[in-house]
Amino acid sequence: MSREIGIVGASAAGLFTAQLLSQAGRRVRVFECSEDFDPKPRTLIVTSFLNDILGPAADTAVVNQIRTFELFTDGRRAGITLRRPDLVIERTKLIHGLAAAARASGTEVLLGRRFLGMEHRGGKLALNVERSSDGISEDVRVDTVVGADGTASRVAKVAGWPAQKSVSLVQATVRLPQGLSPDTTRVWFIPDDTPYFYWLIPDSPTRGVVGLIGEDGPAARRALDRFMEKRDFTPLEYQAARIPVYSKWVPIRRRIGNSDVYLVGDAAGHVKVTTVGGIVTGFRGAHGVAEAILNGGPGYKLRALQRELGVHLLIRKFIHNFTQAHYSQVVDLLGERARKDLETYTRDEPGRVLWHLCLHQPRFLLLGLRAFLMGVRTPRARDEAQPAVTVRT
Numbered sequence: 001m002s003r004e005i006g007i008v009g010a011s012a013a014g015l016f017t018a019q020l021l022s023q024a025g026r027r028v029r030v031f032e033c034s035e036d037f038d039p040k041p042r043t044l045i046v047t048s049f050l051n052d053i054l055g056p057a058a059d060t061a062v063v064n065q066i067r068t069f070e071l072f073t074d075g076r077r078a079g080i081t082l083r084r085p086d087l088v089i090e091r092t093k094l095i096h097g098l099a100a101a102a103r104a105s106g107t108e109v110l111l112g113r114r115f116l117g118m119e120h121r122g123g124k125l126a127l128n129v130e131r132s133s134d135g136i137s138e139d140v141r142v143d144t145v146v147g148a149d150g151t152a153s154r155v156a157k158v159a160g161w162p163a164q165k166s167v168s169l170v171q172a173t174v175r176l177p178q179g180l181s182p183d184t185t186r187v188w189f190i191p192d193d194t195p196y197f198y199w200l201i202p203d204s205p206t207r208g209v210v211g212l213i214g215e216d217g218p219a220a221r222r223a224l225d226r227f228m229e230k231r232d233f234t235p236l237e238y239q240a241a242r243i244p245v246y247s248k249w250v251p252i253r254r255r256i257g258n259s260d261v262y263l264v265g266d267a268a269g270h271v272k273v274t275t276v277g278g279i280v281t282g283f284r285g286a287h288g289v290a291e292a293i294l295n296g297g298p299g300y301k302l303r304a305l306q307r308e309l310g311v312h313l314l315i316r317k318f319i320h321n322f323t324q325a326h327y328s329q330v331v332d333l334l335g336e337r338a339r340k341d342l343e344t345y346t347r348d349e350p351g352r353v354l355w356h357l358c359l360h361q362p363r364f365l366l367l368g369l370r371a372f373l374m375g376v377r378t379p380r381a382r383d384e385a386q387p388a389v390t391v392r393t
Ligand SMILES: Cc1cc2nc3c(=O)[nH]c(=O)nc-3n(C[C@H](O)[C@H](O)[C@H](O)COP(=O)(O)OP(=O)(O)OC[C@H]3O[C@@H](n4cnc5c(N)ncnc54)[C@H](O)[C@@H]3O)c2cc1C
Pocket: 008, 009, 010, 011, 012, 013, 014, 031, 032, 033, 034, 042, 043, 044, 045, 046, 113, 114, 115, 116, 148, 149, 150, 151, 154, 169, 170, 171, 239, 240, 241, 242, 243, 264, 265, 266, 267, 271, 276, 277, 278, 279, 280, 282
């Protein structure tokens, strides 16, 4: 029980992992390169699973609730009224809440500490960490390391994991158009611009974020600017970063000497490849990593996450090649029962969504298969940066 854990990265996945391990009685230290807990603002939308995982601690981060999704494609519109509202959260508030909970459980959070490297020495892992206050680096000895340092994880690189593929998420804060209810999120499918989608997510009665996922950062930004200009949105400020594209399950543990190194969150690629959302799956990964550390090996929670990410990958493979006509067909095929399925099950239950949709509208399956095969025959240039989806989400 006295074995010490060092976590690199004090963001969503790292702080939640720290909290779980501290609560179990481990000594945990978190090393974060930023000097404060005020990361750049980022408006995020998550399912109500956030409440199930964090409990009331999630409440302080919630800035809005979404009850309706409006889907647009080629002049068509479909409305989905969620049974359990989605939550719009502000990342800075979430991080503050997680940091307070981790500290209250006994975690020591060290800000202004950049992880540079590590080596096995004297039966322990010596982490080389640089202090931003004076640029001096020191060695910190721990038994186990968890890399929660994001998409371009240095822990992963030093421990020998291969680099991850990633996509660019870019969004701009805008004033909401007249008449748009703040509890409604809009989604546009425009496959000529992106194999993913555009969104407008209100984060207050007057403002929201418009964004898209693209494979190339500058091209995504140009597409977003064109999209906003066409619809009269004036960008107030931009938020952007690269997020991993899940293409297959990668074991989250490696050995250095006789010590363990784990990855969690974006560093481990625990991101839904359908929507490129990583908050809830990152928390699930945190549960899985904590379980593996405490029990001496991966358990049920990591296997469940692996299955879930696999279903997202399957769905993405089906829809990644969708043309405008495919999306129009989806909207046309959305009968009452299929719509109810989308209202009842969330994107954090992909197995249930897929099963019920195929049961109630088998033509979705045919449509997906046809688009998948089309991509196999005629892969598009943009697919090169894609997951094991050499086909054409
Ligand atoms: C514009 C945008 C919108 C998004 N919208 C959504 C959304 O609506 N829903 C959703 O679920 N997800 C969304 N995401 C994705 C989501 O933000 C990420 O999946 C999530 O933040 C990942 O959390 P993490 O803790 O794994 O990593 P990160 O948040 O990337 O944190 C990594 C931490 O490690 C620190 N660090 C890095 N290197 C070092 C080092 N060498 N030493 C010490 N510390 C280090 C960093 O400073 C940082 O604090 C969005 C992303 C973007 C960019």
